[in-house]
Amino acid sequence: MAEPLQFLYRIVPTRADMLVTGLTEHEMQVMATHFAHLQKLAADGVVLMAGRTLVAGPETFGIVVFLASSLAEAEAVMRSDPAIAQGLMHCELFPYRVAVWADAFRLNT
Template identity: 45%
Template sequence: MSQWIYRIEPTRPGLVGSRTDEESSVLAERAGYLRALKDAGILILAGRTRVEEGAFGVTVFEAPDEASARAVMRTDPAVSAGVMRAELYPYAVAGSGDALDD
């Protein structure tokens, strides 16, 4: 299993400070999606910066290959609804096993 990270950022400036009802609904759905990934043993961590301007988040997870990783990213409700845009990268969590040797 490989580790992956996707960086997400709002597609609409001001989203962090002021959300529409639709955006709030999508982000609540995203929270459930992340909980499901965690329960399935896929999610390592997810979080966001604590700023309004230039805000972004990251999701670190495991997937067997790039195609599977892209599917996880694209299935994120915030990404699929267009509330957030995302970029995927191969990743290695420092402090977990072989990552310290790289």
């Protein structure tokens, strides 16, 4: 069996001022589902990392680096993201390869 391929998808809010003016109740619910979805995929070994820029203007974006067996599967994983499926985010998919990963990588929150 071939080793899984790495992919990256980039997401951008469809409402450009979403992070400036604040999320609506509906957007908060979708984003909570989006976060839980990514956490589940990480626990399942699909998502390697996910995060977003810390700017609130129209230049903000998020990325998800993940594993899939094919481009078609990667597209399906990306499209299953609730933020994308429910229209809160635009998305763009890229084949990707992590070149350097620190052994001591830990999330500092």
